[in-house]
Amino acid sequence: MIEVHELTKRYGKKLAVNRLSFTVQPGQVTGFLGPNGAGKSTTLRLILGLHRPTSGSVTINGRAFRDLPRGMRHVGALLDAGDVHGGRTAHAHLNGLARSNGIPRSRVDVVLDEVGLTEAANRRIKGFSLGMRQRLGIATALLGDPPVLLFDEPLNGLDPEGVYWVRGLFRRLAAEGRTVFVSSHLMTEMQHTASQLIVVGRGALIAAESLEDFSARGAGRSVSVRTPAPAALAPLLTAEGATVDTEPGGLLTVIGLDPDRIAEVAFEHRILINELTARTGSLEEAFMELTADSVEYLAGESK
Numbered sequence: 001m002i003e004v005h006e007l008t009k010r011y012g013k014k015l016a017v018n019r020l021s022f023t024v025q026p027g028q029v030t031g032f033l034g035p036n037g038a039g040k041s042t043t044l045r046l047i048l049g050l051h052r053p054t055s056g057s058v059t060i061n062g063r064a065f066r067d068l069p070r071g072m073r074h075v076g077a078l079l080d081a082g083d084v085h086g087g088r089t090a091h092a093h094l095n096g097l098a099r100s101n102g103i104p105r106s107r108v109d110v111v112l113d114e115v116g117l118t119e120a121a122n123r124r125i126k127g128f129s130l131g132m133r134q135r136l137g138i139a140t141a142l143l144g145d146p147p148v149l150l151f152d153e154p155l156n157g158l159d160p161e162g163v164y165w166v167r168g169l170f171r172r173l174a175a176e177g178r179t180v181f182v183s184s185h186l187m188t189e190m191q192h193t194a195s196q197l198i199v200v201g202r203g204a205l206i207a208a209e210s211l212e213d214f215s216a217r218g219a220g221r222s223v224s225v226r227t228p229a230p231a232a233l234a235p236l237l238t239a240e241g242a243t244v245d246t247e248p249g250g251l252l253t254v255i256g257l258d259p260d261r262i263a264e265v266a267f268e269h270r271i272l273i274n275e276l277t278a279r280t281g282s283l284e285e286a287f288m289e290l291t292a293d294s295v296e297y298l299a300g301e302s303k
Contacts, residue, residue, distance in 0.1 A: 001026055001179055002047060002148065007056035009042055009203075016042045018203035019056070024181045024196075026147070029174045031194030031211070032183040035291050039203035040183045041079070044152055048077055060148055072101040076141030077150040081133040081157070086126030090117055090136050093125060094143060103144050111139040116165075130157030138166070148179040155186055167193050187284040191215070201291045215283045217290060223259050225252040225266075226275035233271050240265060250274075 002024040009017040017039045024030045034040050045051045047058050049065040058064065060075055068074040084093060094108045112118050115135040120128070128136065134157050141149055151170075155163055170193055174180045184190055190197070190211070197214050199207040207214050227233050230252050234244045242256040254262060259278050266273050 001061055002181060003059045003062075004043070004047070005057050007043065007046060007058060008054045009039075009046060009051060010054045016203050017046065017053075020200065020203065020205055021056075022198050022205060022208045024179055024198070026179040027174055027177050028195045029170045029180045029182060029193055030196040030198060031190040032181060032198050032200075033185075033187075033190065033287060034200040034206075036185075037202075038200045038291075040200060041152055042203075043200070044077070044079060044150055044181075044183060047150065048075065048079075070101045070103075070144070072097065072103065072144035072146065074144070074146055075148045075150065076144060076146040077152075078134075078137035078141045078154055079150075079152045081130065081137040084125050084133070084136065087124060089122050089124055090128075090139075091121040093136070094139060097140060097143060101144055107143055107145065111142045114142060114169075115139040131159060131162055134158055135162070138169070147177070148181075149173060150181045150183075152183045153185065154182065155184060155189055163189065187282075187287060191283045199287070199291065201293070206290055211283060214290075215286050217286050222279045223254045223257065223262055224275065224277040224279060225254055225262060225273060226250055227252065227266070227271060227273050229271050232269070233266060236265050236269060236271075237262060 004020055004022050007017055007020040020043065032040055042051065046053050047060070047065065060068065065071060065075060090112065091108060094111065095105060098105055098108055112121050115138050117132065117135055117139065120132060125133065125136065134154060138154060141151065154166060158166065167189065170180050170182060182194065194211050197207060197209060197211050199214065225233070227250055230246055230250045234246055234252055237244050237252070237254055237257060240257055240261065242254050245253040247253060259276050263273065263276060
């Protein structure tokens with residue numbers, strides 16, 4: 001479990017993290033979302049003790065990371081896949097980390113096989129593609145078989161097969177009871193992978209809830225209604241406060257009324273409904289709407 005309490009970090013006059021509080025529970029994949037510059041990477045570094053907070057605290061299973069002996073046995077992390085010595089081989093890189101953390105050497109071969117790098121184990125890392133470096137970074141995180149795992153943009157550079165593999169890996173790790181915390185800007189992948197979300201903007205918490213609940217907060221929620229009498233039903237729904245768009249084939253798109261109330265209005269006025277389908281907002285729609293005031297850099301905006 002990761003517990004963040006009133007976490008604040010300033011760099012000079014810049015407030016990077018602003019009184020941030022949330023909990024990441026074990027047994028599920030928690031997505032960490034926010035616009036560029038929202039403080040996600042800084043927060044991950046604060047969790048791992050790489051930066052000192054200005055105020056507030058972070059604990060991992062009740063203890064600060066700096067107080068955990070042989071840290072890779074407690075927490076595995078991938079923050080920057082490029083932050084490795086290119087002159088070393090993948091095997092040598094992992095073996096050195098294993099020795100310094102008291103991890104059995106047998107784990108090196110296990111994790112190389114887990115991420116599909118066995119055949120590249122004795123190649124120098126400087127010759128690796130970005131996708132291979134990401135796989136090596138994931139192997140590094142898994143090396144100590146830790147109960148807590150943090151990943152910052154782990155899908156960068158992976159091909160479709162790699163993305164599919166990572167999705168399954170994160171779900172399996174969570175199913176084993178581990179705490180899995182994943183920062184990503186890929187909304188589609190988060191929608192397929194995470195069950196819980198932590199959303200931040202300008203360093204402050206915007207939401208900490210299930211993916212389903214967060215997605216439902218978007219303005220994209222609507223109800224599709226197919227009826228042989230759209231001209232009769234549309235003004236009745238508008239009178240109820242709904243926004244109604246009429247499309248070809250007798251299809252109405254209704255925003256602002258739930259399906260039950262739409263059905264009641266139609267029944268009261270003896271209007272036949274052939275189809276009534278609720279459409280929830282997507283994660284991307286909810287994210288764009290709820291973080292609109294937190295975007296630091298807008299394309300096409302002159303300053």
